[in-house]
Amino acid sequence: MNGELIAVLEYLQREKGLDKETLLQAVEKAILQASKKSVGPANDVRIEIDRKNGNIRAFAKLLVVENVVNKHDEVTLSDARQRVPNIQLGESIEVEVTPSNFGRIAAQTAKQAMLQSIRQAERTMVFEEFKGRAGDIVSGTVRRFERSDVIVDLGRIEAMMPSRERVPIEEYQPGDRIRAYILTVENALRGPEIVLSRAHPDFVKKLFELEVSEIADKTVEIKAIAREAGYRTKIAVYSRDEKVDPVGACVGLRGMRVKNIVRELSGEKIDIHRWSPNVREFVMEALKPAKVKSLEVEEAARTVRVLVDSDQLSLAIGKKGQNARLTAKLTGWKVDIMKAETAELGFEEKVARAIKELAALPGMDRPTAQMLVNCGFHSVEGLLAADVNDLIELLGEETAKAVHDIVVAAQERQERGTGATS
Numbered sequence: 001m002n003g004e005l006i007a008v009l010e011y012l013q014r015e016k017g018l019d020k021e022t023l024l025q026a027v028e029k030a031i032l033q034a035s036k037k038s039v040g041p042a043n044d045v046r047i048e049i050d051r052k053n054g055n056i057r058a059f060a061k062l063l064v065v066e067n068v069v070n071k072h073d074e075v076t077l078s079d080a081r082q083r084v085p086n087i088q089l090g091e092s093i094e095v096e097v098t099p100s101n102f103g104r105i106a107a108q109t110a111k112q113a114m115l116q117s118i119r120q121a122e123r124t125m126v127f128e129e130f131k132g133r134a135g136d137i138v139s140g141t142v143r144r145f146e147r148s149d150v151i152v153d154l155g156r157i158e159a160m161m162p163s164r165e166r167v168p169i170e171e172y173q174p175g176d177r178i179r180a181y182i183l184t185v186e187n188a189l190r191g192p193e194i195v196l197s198r199a200h201p202d203f204v205k206k207l208f209e210l211e212v213s214e215i216a217d218k219t220v221e222i223k224a225i226a227r228e229a230g231y232r233t234k235i236a237v238y239s240r241d242e243k244v245d246p247v248g249a250c251v252g253l254r255g256m257r258v259k260n261i262v263r264e265l266s267g268e269k270i271d272i273h274r275w276s277p278n279v280r281e282f283v284m285e286a287l288k289p290a291k292v293k294s295l296e297v298e299e300a301a302r303t304v305r306v307l308v309d310s311d312q313l314s315l316a317i318g319k320k321g322q323n324a325r326l327t328a329k330l331t332g333w334k335v336d337i338m339k340a341e342t343a344e345l346g347f348e349e350k351v352a353r354a355i356k357e358l359a360a361l362p363g364m365d366r367p368t369a370q371m372l373v374n375c376g377f378h379s380v381e382g383l384l385a386a387d388v389n390d391l392i393e394l395l396g397e398e399t400a401k402a403v404h405d406i407v408v409a410a411q412e413r414q415e416r417g418t419g420a421t422s
Helices: 002-016 020-034 077-083 102-130 201-211 246-251 253-264 279-286 310-317 319-331 347-359 366-374 380-385 388-395 397-418
Strands: 045-049 056-065 074-076 092-096 137-146 149-153 158-161 177-188 191-197 220-228 232-239 269-274 294-298 303-308 334-339
Touching: 002 020, 020 045, 020 102, 056 077, 074 077, 077 092, 102 177, 102 191, 137 158, 137 201, 158 177, 177 201, 201 220, 201 232, 201 253, 220 246, 220 319, 232 246, 232 279, 232 319, 246 253, 246 269, 253 269, 269 279, 279 294, 279 303, 279 319, 303 310, 310 319, 310 334, 310 380, 319 334, 319 380, 347 366, 366 388, 366 397, 380 397, 388 397
Parallel strands: 056 074, 158 191, 232 269, 303 334
Antiparallel strands: 045 056, 056 092, 137 149, 137 177, 149 158, 177 191, 220 232, 294 303
16 A cells, blocks of 8 residues: 555646645645544654655654653653663653554545545645636636536636626537636635626726737726627727827727627627716717717716707617616716707706607507606607616506507617617
8 A cells, every 4th residue: 555655646746736745744644633543542643654665654752751650641761762862851752653453544544635635735726726817818618507607617627607797698508618707716615616707897808908919018098898798888998108099909900809809799899989087078989979969067966968969869879778878887977868959948848848759659648658757758768778677667567568669669660760870
């Protein structure tokens, strides 16, 4: 067994990169715990494994006294001097106490200790490898699914991508190669736990850092990012060098840089805007390609009121309010978008016009339109941006569904009529 122990340890060191000395110390500790009965009740016992031949021996530290009271912890001066001639009373001496049946106990314990030490050492090595990599992008293979969570094989460890961190429009199959963002790395009781994400805004930010050299060398900086994973991302960029166009650097020659990122994101649309410290300029830039007619800023409420012509309203708000929502997230300001002619009307006129416009929709009756306006829903775009649960609470499930179908149909007709895209 002794030679086999050393051979196994050397194999583990060579093939798995585990430290041989660390494993030997773990085996010694385990054998000590398992062999206390056979070694004896001595207080200070040490197990030693010969690093060359693997021989296992037990040693007890005994106190040198004139008269032995406890034979497990003490030894007479005459007996001690047979081993160490110059030893004095009160000093300690190590004496081998290896029992005759020690080999069998040691062999069983060593096997268990090695298995446990290997698992622990591998967990420690993996954690050390990944603990500083939160925020990096890694590649892995989809292995299996646990409910709606995706288990991804990263080579030395399996990581988990929870359902909340998945992109809604993406489907994965076992064996697929995917790239993901390392969200967190925790050292749990069962070993390192790595959480991945493809839906986090920083995944897109990291992709730009890898793809755009000007971002990697800090010439261009991503100042803000807003994302609805799978559908659209807006980023605001700024250049420290006046000679470098931040938007052009991110788009790349013939759009190749941004196309590579869009391909990685399964076709998700990406809008790249020039960042400005002036909120008026920033909001106007973030609403592109819609053209803003005028803009009013309320500093105290951190609100920006935007007026656009009627043919730009759908484009400014975006499909289901997406462009407006992402603009608000990107700038950090509340953004209210209205048609220019509506803004010029008084409050009562605005309410009356809103009721009239909603009631004119095919399938919408006037009482429902009036109720919606009184609750703050003044337009098709506002209803599309609303939370369905809010509509259900106000109107009931059946009516809310009917209203939703009506405004979706109206939006589709408007988009076909104006040719606007979002």
